[in-house]
Every structure is written in C-alpha cells, then in structure tokens.
Amino acid sequence: MYKKIATILLTSFLIVSTSLTTLALEQDAPSTTSEATEKQKNPEEDTTEKPVEEALPSAKEETIEIHDTFMATTNVNSMVHVTYAFADVEQLPQEVKDKLPFEETILKDNLTEPKVDAVVVKEEDKNYRWFIESWSLQEVDPQHYIYIAKWNKELNYHGTVTFVADGVETIVHFEHADEPLYKTDQFSKRLDDSNKGGGSSKKYFIGYSLIPNYVGKQKGDKAFYTHEPISKVFPNGLQGDERLYAFYLSASNVLTLAESMKGDFEINKQSTPEEIMHHKFEVKEDFTYYVPNDIQDENIVQINASYTLNPFTTAVIRRSNQFEPGSVEYYGDEVGASTSADVKEAGYTFVDIHVKLDHRIQLKDEITLSFKAYAFKPHMVLKANHEKFNQYHFDIQPNNPVSIIKFHPEGENEFILRTRIRHKSEIPNATFEDITQDIELASVDVENFKISKESILEIAEETHAPISLNGDVSGGAKLYEINLLFFKLGGPTPIAKREAKPKYLNYVFDKVQFIKNSQAFDTQTQDLGSIQVVHNQSIAGDILPHYSMPTLPDNVVKDGYRYQFLGWSLDPNATTPDFDANHIVNQNLTVYGVWKKVEKTILKVQDLTIYEDQSYDEIRRMVLSVEDELDHLTIDDVVIDYHTVVDANKVAGVYIITFTVTNHDGVAETKTATLTVLKRPIIIHPNVSHEVEETIAVSSHFNIPKTQDTTNPMGYLVSLLLACVALIYLKHISYTK
Numbered sequence: 051m052y053k054k055i056a057t058i059l060l061t062s063f064l065i066v067s068t069s070l071t072t073l074a075l076e077q078d079a080p081s082t083t084s085e086a087t088e089k090q091k092n093p094e095e096d097t098t099e100k101p102v103e104e105a106l107p108s109a110k111e112e113t114i115e116i117h118d119t120f121m122a123t124t125n126v127n128s129m130v131h132v133t134y135a136f137a138d139v140e141q142l143p144q145e146v147k148d149k150l151p152f153e154e155t156i157l158k159d160n161l162t163e164p165k166v167d168a169v170v171v172k173e174e175d176k177n178y179r180w181f182i183e184s185w186s187l188q189e190v191d192p193q194h195y196i197y198i199a200k201w202n203k204e205l206n207y208h209g210t211v212t213f214v215a216d217g218v219e220t221i222v223h224f225e226h227a228d229e230p231l232y233k234t235d236q237f238s239k240r241l242d243d244s245n246k247g248g249g250s251s252k253k254y255f256i257g258y259s260l261i262p263n264y265v266g267k268q269k270g271d272k273a274f275y276t277h278e279p280i281s282k283v284f285p286n287g288l289q290g291d292e293r294l295y296a297f298y299l300s301a302s303n304v305l306t307l308a309e310s311m312k313g314d315f316e317i318n319k320q321s322t323p324e325e326i327m328h329h330k331f332e333v334k335e336d337f338t339y340y341v342p343n344d345i346q347d348e349n350i351v352q353i354n355a356s357y358t359l360n361p362f363t364t365a366v367i368r369r370s371n372q373f374e375p376g377s378v379e380y381y382g383d384e385v386g387a388s389t390s391a392d393v394k395e396a397g398y399t400f401v402d403i404h405v406k407l408d409h410r411i412q413l414k415d416e417i418t419l420s421f422k423a424y425a426f427k428p429h430m431v432l433k434a435n436h437e438k439f440n441q442y443h444f445d446i447q448p449n450n451p452v453s454i455i456k457f458h459p460e461g462e463n464e465f466i467l468r469t470r471i472r473h474k475s476e477i478p479n480a481t482f483e484d485i486t487q488d489i490e491l492a493s494v495d496v497e498n499f500k501i502s503k504e505s506i507l508e509i510a511e512e513t514h515a516p517i518s519l520n521g522d523v524s525g526g527a528k529l530y531e532i533n534l535l536f537f538k539l540g541g542p543t544p545i546a547k548r549e550a551k552p553k554y555l556n557y558v559f560d561k562v563q564f565i566k567n568s569q570a571f572d573t574q575t576q577d578l579g580s581i582q583v584v585h586n587q588s589i590a591g592d593i594l595p596h597y598s599m600p601t602l603p604d605n606v607v608k609d610g611y612r613y614q615f616l617g618w619s620l621d622p623n624a625t626t627p628d629f630d631a632n633h634i635v636n637q638n639l640t641v642y643g644v645w646k647k648v649e650k651t652i653l654k655v656q657d658l659t660i661y662e663d664q665s666y667d668e669i670r671r672m673v674l675s676v677e678d679e680l681d682h683l684t685i686d687d688v689v690i691d692y693h694t695v696v697d698a699n700k701v702a703g704v705y706i707i708t709f710t711v712t713n714h715d716g717v718a719e720t721k722t723a724t725l726t727v728l729k730r731p732i733i734i735h736p737n738v739s740h741e742v743e744e745t746i747a748v749s750s751h752f753n754i755p756k757t758q759d760t761t762n763p764m765g766y767l768v769s770l771l772l773a774c775v776a777l778i779y780l781k782h783i784s785y786t787k
Contacts, residue, residue, distance in 0.1 A: 130158045135198045136182075163187075164197055171206060177287035178203040207280055209288030213258065215242035215296035224288065227281035231258065231274065231294070243276050246298060253298035256365050257482060258283075264297040266362030273297065273365065274482045282481065299366045308527040308543035310363040311401070315523040315550040319356040320490060326352050326555070328496060332585065338556040340585035341510045343593055348412070348500045351555065354492035355405055357523055359425075361486040367425045367471055386429060386470060389436050393526020393542040400468050401426060401525035401545065403491055404434075407463040408517040410505045418495040419455040421467065424477055424485040431457045432466040439465070449477055451484070454494065467491060501555070509557045511582065516556035522549045560585050560635045564600050567622055567643040571608035583635040590631040599631055602643060605680070605715050612648040612680060612715055619644050651719040652677035653688065655709050659726040662700050666692065672723045673709055681714045695725060702729040 133153045163185045170180040183202035189195055207227045213220045220242055223235040234240040246253040259273040260283075266273075274283050274294075284292055318326060323333045328350040331339040359367075388396040407413070421428050431442040442457035459465060469489075474480075493499060501517060508514040524547035531541035559582035566576045578600045584592035589599060599618070606613045617627025622642040629641045654674040669692055673685050691708040705725045712718040 128158045129155055130161060131155050131194045133196045134164060135196055161195060176289045177206055179206040179208065205287035207288055209290050212293045213241040214293060216246045218242065224280050228279045230277050230279055232276040241276060242296065253300045256297055256299055258294040259297050262295045264362065266360045277479065278481050307529060308545050310360050311527055312546045312548045313357055313359040313523060315521060315548050316356050317519045317521055317550050317553045318354055320354055321352055334558060337553060338558055341506060341557050341559055343584045343587050345503050345506060347503050349506060350496050351499045351501055352493055353499050353519060354490065355403060355521055357403060357489040364425050364486050365482060389430065389432055389438055391436055393528060393544055396526060398470065399526065399528045400429065400470055401523060403467045404522045405465055406520040409463055410501060410517055411463060412500045413459045413463065414498050416456055416458055417498050420492050420494050421453045421455055422451050423489040424451045424480045425472055426469040426489060427472040428453050428455055429468045429470040432468055433462055434464040451477060506557045510559050516554040519553040520550060522547050559583055561638045562635060563640045565640060565642045568606065568645060571606060571613050586634060586636050588632045588634055607715055607717055610650050610717060612717065614646040614648050614680065616644040616646055648680045651683060651711055651713055653709060653711050653719045653721045655721045655723040657724040659728060661728050661730040662702055663730055669707060669725060672707060676711055678713060683711055683713060687711050700727055702727050
C-alpha cells in the first residue's frame with residue numbers, strides 16, 4: 051500500500067514539474083518546439099494507438115512487482131514520455147489494471163525494460179500460467195516511447211494435491227514443477243509415507259498411485275515413488291482437484307510374492323524382424339525372411355530376451371530389499387556362492403534367465419551382452435546343468451541400470467544368467483516408471499551369433515526345420531517366514547518356471563507352380579509341381595541352378611487335331627506366353643501352359659476320267675490342294691495309292707484311288723476319289739498292215755512311270771520315239787501306194 055502511494059506521489063511530482071518547466075520555457079522557445087510542448091501538455095493523445103498482442107482472459111491470481119523509478123530534473127530536454135502496452139489490457143482483471151503503470155515520464159537515460167512481473171491464470175485453462183516474458187521498445191517520436199509486453203505461458207504447478215494414506219487426507223501446496231512429492235509446504239504439510247499397523251497386519255509403505263488400492267493390474271494404474279517431481283505425476287499441470295493414494299506391501303502380499311515374480315519371458319521382444327537379420331534379408335512376414343541372392347557364408351543374427359514383472363511386484367522388490375518383516379530379504383554379496391536352482395540350498399533370492407539357442411547358431415568365442423534392470427543385477431553365468439562357466443566378467447556401474455556381461459560359451463548353445471536383487475542405493479533416483487520397465491538381455495557385439503549359408507539354404511529348400519530361439523525364467527525368493535500353529539508360511543519359495551513362446555527364424559524362396567493347362571485334350575495330371583526362385587530374381591539368374599522349368603512336348607494330338615505348346619503365362623486363359631526363365635519373380639506365382647489348337651490337315655481331291663493309254667501322272671491332277679497350318683505340306687507330299695489300277699493293268703473301268711498326306715507328327719489325312727479309265731477308240735486305216743496294228747498296240751502297253759517310280763525314263767522315251775517313227779513310215783508307205 052505504501053509503495054503504491056509513493057509511486058502515485060512520485061508520478062504526480064513528475065507531471066507537475068514537467069508542466070512548470072514547460073511553461074517557463076514557452077516564452078523563449080522557438081516556434082518549432084510548440085508541437086512537442088503541446089504533446090507534453092496532453093500526454094493522453096499519445097496513448098490512442100497501442101499495439102495489441104494475444105488476448106488474455108480473466109485471471110485467477112497474479113503477482114505484480116513495480117520497481118521505483120529515479121528521475122533527475124536538471125536537464126528538461128532529456129525527459130521522455132513512456133507508455134506501457136500490456137496487450138488486450140481490457141481483459142485483465144481490474145485489480146491487475148490498478149497495479150500496472152500504463153504511462154509515465156522519466157529521464158531518457160533511465161529508459162530501461164520495465165521490471166514488472168505479472169502472472170495470469172485463465173479461468174477456462176487452469177493448467178497454464180501466463181507471464182510477461184519480455185518487452186519490446188518502439189519509438190513514436192524523440193519524446194515518446196512505447197514498451198510492448200510479450201506474454202508466454204507455462205504449465206501451472208501453483209496449486210494443491212490431496213494425499214490419501216490409509217484413509218487420512220493431507221493437502222500439500224506446490225509452487226514449482228520440479229518439487230518432489232515428499233516436499234514440506236509453507237504450512238508444514240507433508241505427505242504420509244509411514245508404515246501402518248503392526249504384527250501380521252502390518253503394511254509397509256511403497257509409494258503413491260493415481261488410483262486407490264494399487265496392485266499393478268488396474269486400468270490407468272500409474273504409481274510413483276515420493277522422490278519423483280510433481281510434474282512427473284501430473285505432466286499437464288495442476289487444476290486443483292488432484293488426488294494421490296498410498297499403496298503398501300502387506301503381510302498377506304509377501305507370502306504370495308514368489309508367485310507374482312514368475313513374470314513373462316519373451317525372446318526378441320524388443321527387436322523388429324528387420325533388426326534380427328543384419329544382411330539384406332527382406333522380411334516376408336513376422337520372422338520369415340527371403341534369402342538374398344548374395345547371401346554370405348556367415349550371416350549375423352541379433353538375439354535378445356525380455357523379462358516382464360508385475361509393476362507392483364517390481365516396486366516392492368526395489369523398495370523392500372532389506373531384511374525386515376514383510377520384505378524380500380536382502381543379503382550382501384558375500385552370500386550367494388551357491389549355483390543351486392533350489393532356493394533353500396542357494397539361501398538367497400535369485401532369478402535365472404535361461405537362453406536356449408538352436409544348435410545351428412554359431413556362438414563367438416567370447417560373448418558380450420548387456421543387461422538392463424533397475425531391480426536386478428547380474429550374479430553369475432551358468433551352463434544348462436547349473437555349473438559355472440569358467441570365464442565370465444560383469445561390469446556393473448553405480449547409477450546405471452545397464453551392466454555389461456562377457457563370458458566364454460565353451461561350445462554350449464545354452465546359458466543361464468543368474469540375477470540378484472539390486473539394492474535401491476545403487477540407483478537411488480530411479481523412478482517408478484524406470485523400475486517397471488522390462489528387464490532386457492541383449493547382444494552387444496554383432497558378431498556374437500551367426501548362421502551359416504548352408505543352414506539357411508537347407509531351411510529355404512524345405513529340407514530342414516526353421517531355427518528355434520527359446521528360453522525360460524525361474525528362480526527362488528527368500529521371503530519372510532511365519533510359523534502359524536502347525537503351518538509354515540512364506541520362507542524360501544521357488545519362483546515357478548515360465549517358458550518363453552519359441553521364436554522361429556524361417557528362410558524362404560519364392561515358388562513358381564506350373565500347371566499344364568491341357569485338360570481340354572489331356573487326361574493326365576495337370577499339376578507339374580513347383581520350383582523355387584530367389585526373391586526378386588529370375589529362374590535363369592538366381593543362385594539355384596538346379597531348378598529349371600518343366601519341359602512339355604511341342605505338340606499333342608487329340609482326335610486328329612494337334613495342340614501346339616507355345617509357352618507359359620500367368621493367365622490360365624492366355625493365348626500368348628508372358629512368362630519365361632528370365633521373368634523376375636517377387637512373390638509366389640502360378641503359371642499355366644499356353645496351347646494353340648491347330649486345325650486338321652485339309653486334303654481336297656476330285657474325280658478324273660482318262661484313257662487307258664494315258665500316263666499315270668494324270669492321276670495327280672486328282673489332288674486339288676493341301677492345307678496345313680503347322681507343317682506347311684504341299685501337293686508333292688501327297689502319297690497316291692493307285693495299285694488297283696496297276697493290278698488291273700489299267701483296263702478300262704472305274705477305280706477308287708486313295709490319297710494320303712501325313713504331317714510331321716504322324717497324323718494322316720486320307721481321301722478317295724473315282725478314276726474312270728476309258729478305252730480309246732482305234733481307227734484302222736485300210737492301208738495299214740496288221741503288223742503296224744500290232745506295233746501300235748505294243749507301244750501302247752509300254753510301262754509308263756508311276757508316281758514315286760524309280761525306273762529310268764530314258765528307255766520309255768526311246769521306245770516312244772521309235773513308235774512315232776514307225777507310225778510315220780507306215781503312213782508314208784500307205785500314201786505312196
């Protein structure tokens with residue numbers, strides 16, 4: 051109040067002093083200064099144009115601090131008028147407006163960024179607090195300046211949280227985002243983190259949850275340790291109705307703690323299929339990979355394992371790992387030399403992570419793994435029979451959940467990582483979210499595990515089974531023991547074995563299945579089987595030379611028709627091929643044979659009439675045409691069977707002549723036609739002697755070569771010539787007589 055009065059008086063003094071000084075100088079001042087003097091007389095005129103930034107709704111709370119301004123009056127010309135623009139100031143609450151200096155007159159030398167802190171909480175958005183982040187200065191003229199406020203917002207953690215512990219509520223005030231839950235506020239209020247009850251009903255405090263009766267299984271069940279900041283619990287700020295509920299480890303809980311420690315175990319949970327195989331292995335689905343055409347002799351495989359516990363169980367282990375009733379008992383490192391799988395013999399709480407690798411996986415001479423856990427740490431590396439490996443080493447660092455493990459597998463493809471409870475002092479600031487993360491065992495050295503090319507090809511060719519990755523988790527919990535009459539509760543209790551669901555690494559080629567597609571004319575099996583092809587390769591170009599496409603006959607004959615094989619197609623109804631050995635295969639395919647039906651050979655013949663003395667070559671005129679689409683046969687390929695005529699010595703009469711043409715597939719087309727042989731009438735000249743008649747008759751019965759007859763035709767020509775000469779001679783004699 052006093053500060054406000056002092057500020058008002060000081061401002062009034064400045065205005066009065068400025069006015070008096072201006073009046074004193076008006077008589078001597080040149081006319082050019084009249085406009086500036088007028089502005090000093092009416093400073094209100096300079097505030098009519100105020101820059102406006104984003105709107106600020108009504109505020110719920112604010113903090114205003116105005117620092118005193120010093121003014122020297124020795125030099126009147128150094129005085130300036132300053133206006134402060136707060137961006138939509140009309141929307142600020144009246145109590146805020148009353149405290150903000152909208153304008154003032156100060157020495158120009160004292161023109162500095164205002165020291166005004168204003169905080170506004172919007173009623174409709176209580177999660178945020180608006181504050182003046184900075185000021186920008188604008189010069190209107192040499193005697194008038196404007197400071198414009200730039201507002202920003204931050205999550206609001208000025209508020210209260212109600213902590214409910216065993217039915218009792220405690221309200222604690224918070225101011226900053228990084229304040230821990232266990233803070234003591236200005237009213238000496240603090241959450242309750244004490245144990246409750248006593249004896250068999252005692253409950254040990256663990257932390258706070260967003261829901262009552264936290265057991266790690268409810269929907270929206272988030273929990274927190276008391277050292278975690280308020281911003282971790284409420285990442286969107288405080289609105290005024292936040293509540294947290296304490297949860298405890300009871301005596302009844304601890305007696306069944308071993309059962310809840312069995313958790314879930316999974317191989318390669320944290321890795322995608324693409325991350326498992328390192329060299330160009332394209333994923334087909336899940337953990338099935340296409341074999342690349344440039345497969346290496348040795349192929350790197352990534353292997354990891356994850357162990358998931360109920361969050362409540364993990365929180366209890368971390369919080370209560372000391373020797374006290376209702377806890378998992380903790381013993382120093384000097385206890386735990388036993389490798390026994392029996393917790394009674396071992397004498398300490400442990401969890402064994404058992405990794406079982408396929409015998410075809412090759413292990414490096416020294417394996418390097420990482421183990422990440424906030425509640426557990428490595429203890430020893432064992433063989434499948436629970437004997438220690440001769441050489442193993444752990445690198446465990448404080449405040450670091452990741453430990454490095456190195457060991458020599460000694461030819462074994464199974465190993466057990468035995469882990470023990472990590473004392474909470476080793477990573478004191480771990481959050482509840484940290485400690486409930488999966489426990490992860492991962493390969494660090496990419497050379498740790500390899501699979502040979504030979505093994506992968508055997509799997510892809512389906513002669514061997516896929517590679518298996520398996521494992522299990524088991525152990526024992528050294529619990530608090532209660533003797534009740536004749537019953538013993540708690541004590542050393544086995545943690546039931548939990549088998550991991552096996553993961554299989556499978557490797558495949560694409561397949562091309564061949565269907566004969568000849569069912570229209572062929573009753574044989576249509577499925578010709580399939581061949582394997584490297585993905586994105588061709589049959590002719592991949593690394594599998596022992597696979598080739600099926601061979602089909604060029605032609606198939608059915609009912610006198612021939613079906614010509616043209617090639618293969620992806621379409622069963624195709625008429626032209628579109629698939630061959632150079633086709634790129636990028637998926638499993640089915641291809642079908644493409645066949646062309648070839649029409650029968652068409653042979654056309656005609657009937658013919660000849661005389662007895664005509665040549666057999668006349669018979670060939672009976673063949674009109676031969677039509678053959680495939681073999682392109684001609685008339686010359688027709689075989690004529692005219693033995694009936696020959697046998698009858700071509701005596702005048704009617705004969706059936708057989709014509710046959712045979713294609714290259716042995717299919718014959720046969721036609722018949724009628725040959726009529728007439729006796730040529732002989733006109734005897736009265737002057738022709740009987741000898742001449744006999745000569746003519748003899749000449750007419752000379753053998754004329756038949757089709758396909760190999761007899762030398764020269765003899766026939768000579769005989770014909772002699773007959774002609776004799777005929778001419780006889781006619782000449784007749785004429786001369």
